Amino acid sequence: MGIVLKQSFINTIILFLGFGVGGINVLFLYTHFLHADYFGLITFLLSAANILLPLLVFGMQNTIIKYYSSYKTKFERDNFLATTLVIPLFIIIPLALIGTLIYENIANWISEENPIIKNYTYLIFITAIFMGYFEVFYAWTKVHLKSVFGNFIKELFPRICTSFLLVAVYLKWLTNEQFIYSVVVVYGLSTLIMMLYAFYVYKPTLKFVLPNNIKEIMSFSFYIIVAGSAAGILLEIDKFMIPQMEKIAQVAYYSVGIYIASVIAIPTRAMQQITSPITAKDMNDDNYVEVEKMYQQTSINLLIVGGLFFLLINLNINDMYELINKPEYTKGVWVVLIISLSKLVELALGTGNAILVNSVYYKIFFYLSIAMAVTVIFLNKWLIALIGIDGAALATLIVMVVYSVIKIFYIKSKFKIQPFSIQTIKISIVLSVVFIIFYFWNFPFHPIINMGIKGILISGVYIFLINQFKISKELNELFLKLLKKQKNH
Template sequence: MGIVLKQSFLNTVILFLGFAIGGVNVMFLYTHFLHEDYFGLITFLLSTANILLPLLVFGMHHTVVKYFSSYTSKQEQDTFLMSSVLLPLLIIIPAAFLGMFFYETIANLISTKNILIKNYTWLIFFVAIFMGYFEVFYAWTKVRFKSVFGGFIKEVFARLCTSILLFAVYFNWINSEQFIYGVVIVYALRVIIMKLYAFYIYMPTISFKLPSNVKELVSFSLYIIIAGSAASVLLEIDKFMIPQVEKIAEVAYYSVGIYIASVVAIPTRAMQQITSPITAKDMNENNIVEVEKLYKQTSINLLVIGGLFFLLINLNISDLYEIINKPQFTKGIWIVLIISVAKLMELAMGTANSILVNSKYYKIFFYLSLAMALTVILLNHWLIKAVGINGAALATLIVVVVYGFIKIVYINYKFKISPFKPETVKLLLILTVVFFSFYFLNINLNPFFTIIIKSILISVIYLFLVKSLNISKDLNELFFNFIKNKKS
């Protein structure tokens, strides 16, 4: 667990920095510097690009993580890595021609409710390519257990550049339309930097040969394309479907709530950068003992950290929106609670998705992901019409909880392993008690000071209970070593 904790810690720091910058962007700069329609538009464009990403890069960012460790010679590894760059062109080039031919039809279809979308539809394709190849080159570094720099470029660089662009809008150096194109250029720069770093970490010999197991790779990639697209649908379809029913400004209100809630998922995003290739390696070696050990450790550790974020966010949410000082954005308050509960479920799953994707049962991940995507589309269509943007959040929660439970049961059936321990129940009780103890507490001070006071009280009580009940041995040991080093 040493390399996992070390790189996960660095990735967590980077994610925190990225989320801090992104938080300033989403809650203050976007809301005050950019018109709500353009805030909704850029969110729509990026979300739609994310949905297309797995298809356009042929799922190669997942294929690299799964198969790289199975090759033993440098020649095989080089051939494989070069294939991960070239094979996506078999989809990108035909898709480009189809996109040009049917552009008007596509643009008119997705801009029926909001005509502003039409003139920017073509940007979705290019952003999806930039995002996709970034993930492919990022995967090159992950399999070398060098995930920190890529994490920085992914989480910090793009958000910092966006901050600069938003200030440029504020000072009238650029207008809202130029801001949209500026963000696209940032994503292009991001993939160029990631490519250069990937070649710095590992420079493969250029080869146009196909790997010996190309049929197996293509088979896996075809499944993972749909599975990856389905996973992207689960994450992004709400922001795509809201403009088809509501005004595009509603996406802006929804995005703020989603962003705040997504802080709960910081630990799992950080840890996955290093646990995914480790799980792939253990699965390739059929080392189920180590797979189970990591499965349980990640589940409880992620729940402990994510649980604290859950409490801090939801018990301070009213004061946080008061600081934002944009009354129309308070529509997202319930979205924060709903989505953060969904994120807790994802944390509890630990490395479940990595186990499924990197096992011989990876096809079930495809079927489950496809079912999740179809379910969330249907639920979004129904619930957004019924209760507005809160319905989109409810759709996500229902799908995450139901299919998360199915995945855990399936893994237990096939491998006889579970992410849960007795400490999991204790932790859930701690979360429940602390949440309801502070939920009705009102401190009539300036919202900024109220957040500080409540956060200190919540953190002290929560961490004291977690440590006293020995919920996580890993985190207790980390805390002990930290105190020991401080004293020495």
């Protein structure tokens, strides 16, 4: 777990910095410098691009993770990497031609409820290409266990650039319209930087010779592309569907709530950068002892760290929105709690998704992802009409709970491993007790002071209980090391 902990720690810091910069953007700069309609527009465009992304690159980012370690010679690896760069072009070029022919119909359909979208529809396709190839080159570096720089370019670079762009809008150096185009350029620049770094990490001899197992690769990619698209739908369809049923400004209110709740997912995003390729290698080597060990360790440790974020966010949410000082955005308060719960469920799954994707049973991931996507679309249509943006969040929670349970039982039936133990019950009790204790505690000071006081109290009680009940061996050892260092100093 040495390299996992080291890179996960660095990636977590990068993600925190990224979320910090993004938080400034979403909670303050976007809300105060950009018109709500354009905030909703850029959110919609990026979400739609994320949905399209897996299709355009034919799932090659996942294919690299799964198969790269199975090739033993440089010649085989070079052929494989060259193939992953070329295959997406057989999707992108025909779709670009078809899209050009029927562009007007697509643009009219997407912008039916909100005409502002129409002139920017083509940016979805361009951004998806940038995002797709970024993920391919990022996967290229991850299989060499070099995830940190790519994580920086993915999480921090676009957000820092966006901060400057939003300030430029405020200073009237850019119009709202020019800001939209500038963000797309930033994603293109990110991809270029990632490509150069990927070739720096490993420079193959690019000769397009098909790998011997090309049929197996194409079969896997086909299933993963659909599964990836379905997963993208699960994550982004709410922000795509809200403008079809509500005013586009509602997407802005929803996005703020989603962003705040997404902080809880920082630990799993950081750890997945390195655990996914390691899980793939262990699966290729039939090393199921290590697979189970990582499955259980990631589940409990992610729940502990994510649980602290859950408490800090939801027990300070009113002060957070008071700090934003935009009353219309408080419509997302319940979105924060509901999505936070769905993120906790996701954390509890640990490396479950990586196990499914990198096993011989990867097709079940395809079927489950399709079922999840279809279910969330129907639930969104019903619940958004019923209770607005809270309905979109509730749809996500329902789908996440149901299908996470199914995945856990499926992995248990096939591999005889599962992520839970008595420690899972302990952490659930600790989370519930701390939440109930502090839920009704409010201070009459400035929101920042309130959050500071409450945050220190919550963190102190939570960490004490985690340590006292010995819920995580790894985290307990970390606490002991930190205490020893403090005593030595």
